[in-house]
Amino acid sequence: MDIVYRLEYGNYQEAEMHLRHTLELRPRFQPAQDALRQMEAAPATQLHGNTVFIIIVLVSCVLFSILSTLESAETDDCSSEGGRLSGRSGSRATRGRCRRSV
Known part of the structure; x- marks a missing residue:
């Protein structure tokens, strides 16, 4: 939930940090993988x-x-x-x- 909140309000660096930590704990967690892929595909400056x-x-x-x-x-x-x-x-x-x- 915390990751979704950070993404919605533009805290991309924090959200990315949490997503990567999540994937360290559970490498096959699909929602975290999808969210990280979406963040990497998005333009850098918004x-x-x-x-x-x-x-x-x-x-x-x-x-x-x-x-x-x-x-x-x-x-x-x-x-x-x-x-x-x-x-x-x-x-x-x-x-x-x-x-x-x-």
Whole structure:
């Protein structure tokens, strides 16, 4: 029973260890042989849906924070340069980088 529980919840290493121990004690125990064959045939890495969802959410949050930081830094640069630079050269410098809303 313990092996079935471990397999259902993705504890494959523990389940394999228990199955191999079972086969050491009873080498011809068919359910343990079948379960071990199924585990060996299964792909090595399995991601659960929840894990994929969490990864997607975390990546989205990181990208959002990076983009919002870049936007706020650009806005701060434009507002501070408008007051510091004067004359024709100052207006040319800010004209290319900072867009002003009308």
